[in-house]
Amino acid sequence: MSPDQVEQTERRSGALLEYLARRMRLRSESVLAPLGLRPRHLVALTVLRDAGDMSQQGLAGTLQLDGTNVVGLLNDLEADGLVERRRSPEDRRRHVVSLTQTGAKRLNEAECALASVEDEVLGALNENERDTLYDLLRRATSEVPATCAEAAACAEVAAACTEEDR
Amino acid sequence: MSPDQVEQTERRSGALLEYLARRMRLRSESVLAPLGLRPRHLVALTVLRDAGDMSQQGLAGTLQLDGTNVVGLLNDLEADGLVERRRSPEDRRRHVVSLTQTGAKRLNEAECALASVEDEVLGALNENERDTLYDLLRRATSEVPATCAEAAACAEVAAACTEEDR
DNA sequence: TATTGTTATACTCTATAACTATA
DNA sequence: TATAGTTATAGAGTATAACAATA
Incomplete structure (x- = not known):
């Protein structure tokens, strides 16, 4: 394998992705704080909007997050009335999580507030x-x-x- | 502002970026472990290769990482001979950090190993x-x-x- | 007196294990 | 017996504060 080929083929997006995401997250934190949200809350709300209602386990799988962590995350969001947990009629062990109207509104506000962060981080x-x-x-x-x-x-x-x- | 406009203008990349970066990082961890590296090591090595030598403070700024954290990160990398710390001749307070040949080689290996992770995460x-x-x-x-x-x-x-x- | 890097320490985040309820 | 969710707890990751060397 020639050095040129190495240059061409072995540069991967992973590190760049992580690097950019970190910068975005750090800036986002200060902007989201007044809304009572943290970046991970926003990720969860975004997933719920884009993928629709799902069980907590489903959410854990999608977010690649431990189930115990999802509990705390939803506790925060539910306390603010942004999401709802309802027992599934089919399987009463399950909680169906869904975005409330308030949650959708808050998500819009947050995304609006984040516009300037994006302008900054994606300035290039x-x-x-x-x-x-x-x-x-x-x-x-x-x-x-x-x-x-x-x-x-x-x-x-x-x-x-x-x-x-x- | 009409509902349509809201849909159009208020969907932001931040949450998606964080979500994708997380998935990439989780998968990368297992692949990098045999090389004795963690995702953050890879980010640091990548920055050093792409931006060249820099002081620890410079690295902290670039990585948006606390200086104390950079110390531990570099301790790991230096113990493996992947980076070098040299006192700056101009300002002896400074350490100039540079990627070693071994480091460049290890970075290439890591990126090669990560190809399959990228195939998986960016499968769509x-x-x-x-x-x-x-x-x-x-x-x-x-x-x-x-x-x-x-x-x-x-x-x-x-x-x-x-x-x-x- | 200010700055670079280091160490010691406290705080936050995340994961592991044991528990309750439903199946 | 297995699964969904919860709680309690321990481990890893990250930041804050005090210190040493140099400017």
């Missing part, structure tokens, strides 16, 4: 490029999260790749 | 779209982080926006 991109970015992110995140089996297979491939490279 | 996007995403992220992150003054101004604008919306 013009309007068209931001639209493209939003579209790509939207589609990438709408994919169902991979199963554990897939993740394991993925780890295997990566390990082989590392061995070969050494 | 085709090759072209991933290139576009990489390009957008690359340009967005190469922008200098905003100063505190700018962040404060940004918060003000956001607050005004919230008031108006209520």
Whole structure:
């Protein structure tokens, strides 16, 4: 493998994604504080709006978050009347979580407030490029999260790749 | 403002970015573990490669990370011989941090290993779209982080926006 | 006196384990 | 017996404060 090829093929988006997300999150915190929200609340509300009602377990899976953490998250949101927990009629163990009208409104307010943060963090991109970015992110995140089996297979491939490279 | 306009203008990339970055990070952890790296190490190495040598304070600023945290991060990386700390000749208080050859090699290995993670997390996007995403992220992150003054101004604008919306 | 880096410490976030209720 | 959700608790991650060396 030539050095040029290495340059071309081995630069990945992962680190950039994390780096950009961190900057966005740090700036967002101060803007969201007056609304009584934290970035993770916004993520949860966004998922509920975009994907619709779901069980707490479903939410945990989607957010790749531990179930115990979802409890606390929903406690916050429910205390503010932004989401609702209802027992599922089909399976009374389940709680169906849904966005309330108040929650949808608050989410809109938050996104409006975050416009300036986005202007700042994505300052290097013009309007068209931001639209493209939003579209790509939207589609990438709408994919169902991979199963554990897939993740394991993925780890295997990566390990082989590392061995070969050494 | 009409409901349609609200739909159009108030959907922001922040939550999506954080959501996608989290999924990427969780998957990356297992793949990077055999290399003795954690996602944040990779971010630091990536920044050092892309932006070149810098002081610890510079690194803290770039990574939007507390200085005390940078110390621990660099301790890890230096113990593995992936980065080097040298006293600056001009200002002996400063440590100039630079990527070693070993570090550059390890970074390449890591990025290779992460290819399968990216395939999984960005499964909904085709090759072209991933290139576009990489390009957008690359340009967005190469922008200098905003100063505190700018962040404060940004918060003000956001607050005004919230008031108006209520 | 101010700044760079370090150490010690407290705080927050996240995950693991045991419990209640439904199935 | 297994699953959805909850609570209590321990471990990891992150930030705040005091300190040493240099400017």
